[in-house]
Amino acid sequence: NAGVMQNPRHLVRRRGQEARLRCSPMKGHSHVYWYRQLPEEGLKFMVYLQKENIIDESGMPKERFSAEFPKEGPSILRIQQVVRGDSAAYFCASSREAYEQYFGPGTRLTVT
């Protein structure tokens, strides 16, 4: 049973470009969460999605960030017009109905 998959593992973007981060949840999991981790800090919640629905986006910046979890395919976190402050590790997690969230390996975004 494969775990949560994230790709790419490392992503380098120049300021002003778009970054697309992908997350495939564990088999049987229909809940997806995105978190951001700045260096030497804990993870901060961004958004919680179920298939085709955003349930909670209270942690998402109001501009430039969007997320989707379509009926088919992975969840996508999109960052438009990236800035240096977007450099961070972005983690996706998935769960069934229960509490336990299982995390993917993360995508390390570097904005140059």
Place this chain on the structure above:
Amino acid sequence: AQKITQTQPGMFVQEKEAVTLDCTYDTSDQSYGLFWYKQPSSGEMIFLIYQGSYDEQNATEGRYSLNFQKARKSANLVISASQLGDSAMYFCAMTLDTGRRALTFGSGTRLQVQP
């Protein structure tokens, strides 16, 4: 809003000894879940243990146990018989039993196991 506090930025422990990592939480909700995650230097987040607020017994998973003291709002992680591979960052987290299932994380404790 809920809050998690980890007051130990770093801890050292000798191999084969036990160590306790502190975690206190703050919430006015009665129903919630508490978690511990391990983050080794490779960066992935590894789920260790879970405690529900209504669970009467402390959770245990192998060498990990959670010392849950509800009245004091603490959920300390105890690692018995430390191994060199336990060296990592450890994060305490919680979620409320509502439709909003976001995990709130503490700032973490860096554990170093010495031979």
